[in-house]
Amino acid sequence: MKPISIIKVPFNVGIFGILFALGAFTGCNNNGSKHETILGGGDVASEVYVAPGKYDDFYLFASGGFSGQVGVYGLPSGRLFRVIPVFSQNAENGWGYSEETKPMLQTSHGFIPWGDSHHPVLSKTDGNANGKWLFINENNTPRIARINLKTFNTDEIIEIPNSGGNHPSPYCTENTEYLVAGTRFSVPIENKDVPISSYKENFKGAISLVKVDPESGKMSVAVQIICPPFDYDKNRAGKGVSRDWTFFTCYNSEQANTMLEATASQNDKDFILAVNWKKAEEYLNAGKAKDFKVNYYHNYMDESKQTAFSEIMTSVKTLEPKDCPGMLYYMPCPKSPHGVDVNPTGEYIAAGGKLAALIPVYSYDKMIKAISGQQFDGEIEGIPVLKYDAVIAGEVQKPGLGPLHTEFDDKGYGYTSFFLTSEIVKWKIGTWEVVDRIPTYYSIGHLCIPGGDSKNPYGKYVIALNKITKDRYLPTGPEVCQSAQLIDITGEKMKLLLDFPTIGEPHYAQACPASLLTGNATKIYKLEENNHPYAVKNEKEGRVERKGNEVHIYMTMIRSHFAPDNIEGVKVGDVVYCHVTNLEQDWDVPHGFAIKGANNAELLIMPGETRTLKWEPKEAGVVPFYCSDFCSALHQEMQGYIRVSDKNSNVPVSFRLGE
Amino acid sequence: MNPENNIRYSRDCSGVDIQQKSRFNGLIFPVLTMMAILVIASCNQHQNQEANVEQAATAGAPLDGGSATIQDDVSMRNILQIAVSSADHSTLVTAVKAADYVDVLATAGPFTVFAPVNAAFDKLPAGTVEGLLKPEKKADLQNILEYHVIAGAYKPEYFRDGKAIGVANGGRVTIGVKDGKITVNGANIIGSVQGSNGWVHLIDQVLLPQ
Missing domain, CATH: 2.130.10.10 (YVTN repeat-like/Quinoprotein amine dehydrogenase)
Structure with a gap:
């Protein structure tokens, strides 16, 4: 494999590149000491090998x-x-x-x-x-x-x-x-x-x-x-x-x-x-x-x-x-x-x-x-x-x-x-x-x-x-x-x-x-310490509020659903703020939040964290949203719908979960 | 755990895999596939499993073990940790260990576990539990335990009277809600605990697959 690279070695690399190429070539043909190269000898691979499940130094x-x-x-x-x-x-x-x-x-x-x-x-x-x-x-x-x-x-x-x-x-x-x-x-x-x-x-x-x-x-x-x-x-x-x-x-x-x-x-x-x-x-x-x-x-x-x-x-x-x-x-x-x-x-x-x-x-x-x-x-x-x-x-x-x-x-x-x-x-x-x-x-x-x-x-x-x-x-x-x-x-x-x-x-x-850092690493954000003004700490507080053309959706997420997950009464021309709180209190269980057609972005929300996505729906219809970070066995079920009505419609704001 | 046990467990594991696959058809397939994968995965590492369970709550160096060995004293307790820490569930924990389901109950889930208290096991005919704990009965034990597990996190208010819910062994359990009291196949739910990866509902009878 490597002899080709002798030809391709850039000029300024000169002798080192060629020697390396030769060394690597030699290594390939020698099963007994395949890690031994001109680069120093010895079992180089074992010096950088960190076994699965073990930490780096x-x-x-x-x-x-x-x-x-x-x-x-x-x-x-x-x-x-x-x-x-x-x-x-x-x-x-x-x-x-x-x-x-x-x-x-x-x-x-x-x-x-x-x-x-x-x-x-x-x-x-x-x-x-x-x-x-x-x-x-x-x-x-x-x-x-x-x-x-x-x-x-x-x-x-x-x-x-x-x-x-x-x-x-x-x-x-x-x-x-x-x-x-x-x-x-x-x-x-x-x-x-x-x-x-x-x-x-x-x-x-x-x-x-x-x-x-x-x-x-x-x-x-x-x-x-x-x-x-x-x-x-x-x-x-x-x-x-x-x-x-x-x-x-x-x-x-x-x-x-x-x-x-x-x-x-x-x-x-x-x-x-x-x-x-x-x-x-x-x-x-x-x-x-x-x-x-x-x-x-x-x-x-x-x-x-x-x-x-x-x-x-x-x-x-x-x-x-x-x-x-x-x-x-x-x-x-x-x-x-x-x-x-x-x-x-x-x-x-x-x-x-x-x-x-x-x-x-x-x-x-x-x-x-x-x-x-x-x-x-x-x-x-x-x-x-x-x-x-x-x-x-x-x-x-x-x-x-x-x-x-x-x-x-x-x-x-x-x-x-x-x-x-x-x-x-x-x-x-x-x-x-x-x-x-x-x-x-x-x-x-x-x-x-x-x-x-x-x-x-x-x-x-x-x-x-x-x-x-x-x-x-x-x-x-x-x-x-x-x-x-x-x-x-x-x-x-x-x-x-x-x-x-x-x-x-x-x-x-x-x-x-x-060791200077591992003992201090944060695992979760504690819900009781979350003072985000739009946080909701349990599903019962999940709700939708309209203020003029601003709609604030207070939503929670936990394996494996959103609350609420059916929302109606959003209209074209509204500015919708989805304030989503991850209720998980478990290390390494973030959830994602993605709305079809959102021109801004998606969210990734850590356990105990609240994040807000601004969304301005452009046309009437039903828009799905879902969790975009594979969180659990029922990750695919972690989904919901937002109904978007015409600007002049009189569909009232409503929301629900599981009814 | 002695080396003989290790060899026997390995053999059992592959057997379980085949049996479970045959039961999966059409029923919450992704969940059970994942569980099966986890069971297979755990074959590689069960040799120190019992020790690992005990180490789960103690500080120390990183381990090569399964989910049950993750060092974390900050997060909410998972279902495994809830069961292990409950004196009322020592028989259930013994059964979970014998069935090789220790790691599974510490994974991401979500799970709902109907957890019979020790007194519930005591109601079974004499010798039943001892019999199920024998290595050659492992598949039967797993079947019974799977009958107690829903893939999905059901908090008490999600239960509806008369609702039949699919469980992990492929069967169904029937929920009763009357006068604010919840039953599953007639067994009373006598308490509920939220875990990081789902819910544990304490029940006063062992559920037997129908």
Whole structure:
């Protein structure tokens, strides 16, 4: 089977692809050791095999990238358990379609059905994942979402004003005091109609600190720092010694506004922006911030009412760098840096200059000394530029082409992804020598070590998050899956264990031990805690009420019927709200709700939950509805009828069950 | 449970499957097919079934067992858990175990179970229950238990006087409703409990297939 793939191996894969193909071929002909391949030897399959009914060791939360969602996988198996809808409507469960969830996708630009999710980040206590929340940024229409790790639902989405693309986000500080947001594309602040060529005078890059309430997790934009108009691209907060700081990369220090592919790559060095967030907090508390009028949305799910609400915020606090000495410093960084990552102790900050032939690693200690010794190389709009030689700890030389991101293990090694050479390179902190490398299939972006951004990484695996798969899976037309690759890092040599397909683009991922979450997972919503204004708690309360041309159907569902299930008196031109409560109090027994011809959607309703479908019948007749989630042996019997009469008919509202 | 039991159960299981298929014709076919599938499925895992029933309510590592072993102390109790937790139903639970229907009563259902209390079994001629619990009588025992189960969740107010309702063994039971008292084939319903996967109606006589 595989010799063919030797011919088809893309040129840039070169020797690795061919060796892999040979290895796989050998494996096929050797029954005695069919799992042994060039990829490392040993029984690779057994290292990722999770027996039926057994649990995986880790949860992996991978961004769905352009899907706007989050995929939840198990490691080491790579099995997909759930797609958490976040920034996009989700036909599987009515997210963004039901009346209760529509407000979550509202923005200052109106309702947005499809977003672009990038960086899932687990909430932390003392620099380690605490299992409470997962945050993720939306890049296109700048937002940050908070996912509840008990229900695996999105509970909150906050819009980031004054941003043209929220890429360097959400990356929390050591105790989740703040998340960050930025702007990859600097924009006029406030946004107005100006010539694009006036970039240098009119555009700015806003860096935001988003406060997180330690109990509820509720987010608020605490302050925006108005920075020079560079492209702020990636971020990582400090920890341990550097806990008061957070670091952003930026490119386009040329301040180009067209053909950035060439024009933003002129300077030998761009920058890392070091932000002392404690200082920013001090300036904020000292009243240095100005109020800036701007509208942005803050959407949150009211757990008790099971309904999302939108708050329209009308102003944000801003700080000007020139008014805030000691808060911001630029550190020169070779050629269009992308990733910036901090090692477990917080002392070393590694950057990925995506056009550079080295990985610069900065020392926090040297940075602090350079600041106090004023080893500056000029300043930009009031922000001192530190001398490169004064802050650099070492350079990993000739590691590969196109370094992007680094995560760390618990043994003093960094693992950096290389997009152009499609590989992961392992290097040693302190000596800066490359000790191992492994190819990825193909074109890796981010990579993830469980806890790899924390103080205590679980250095068992690194997961490569690949942009391109080409010939790695059964072809499915022009659109093929993107993938993750599980690589063992317990030994001296990295060892590829498993490829698995992902939803959308697995842009970035974070992983944590399964035991951190399994004990807290919600099984049902308790009916007695359901305070949805349209909930009905038992069948006897099921009813139909008309208010002008609005008809409210209060309906219950339980195996295996709706109550009521025969409804008459609805008319063409009515706006019908079906408020459906799932009376089940049993884990994993959701019911579906589907009305023939409904132009909006269907619903999927969890046990104890109430959801509302808005339906505007267009013609007279009898319309069936049914449960669309196979719930029980009598699932097919779970059905009903709604009679729709002419606009001028006098059929009275009536409803019944079983009579 | 010793290995001998395991072998015997496996043989019985395949036998049950054939018998049930022959009875299915035209009667709530999908339900019984599903039950049959579940019975077949449970053949693979019954070796630790008794232990599993006891573990059902206790915390611990994930198990490879059937529906009865699912760890869940949050949801409403299912019919199996209701029966197991009732001191008045120890004979019924023993019979359900012997008939290999433990997992089935913990599945999605929906079921209505007419559950004879211990005193109801005591009314049977001496030796009847012991006889039915013998492995070679398993098919008879299953037939009797199936006669107590409706596929569908009937709460008390759904019952109508004189209504004959099809039950899982292919037969029918007749409901009586008089002066607010409900009977099934003449046995009195002396209490009703809602489970997550259906209803349990306590009855004072064992129903015998007609």
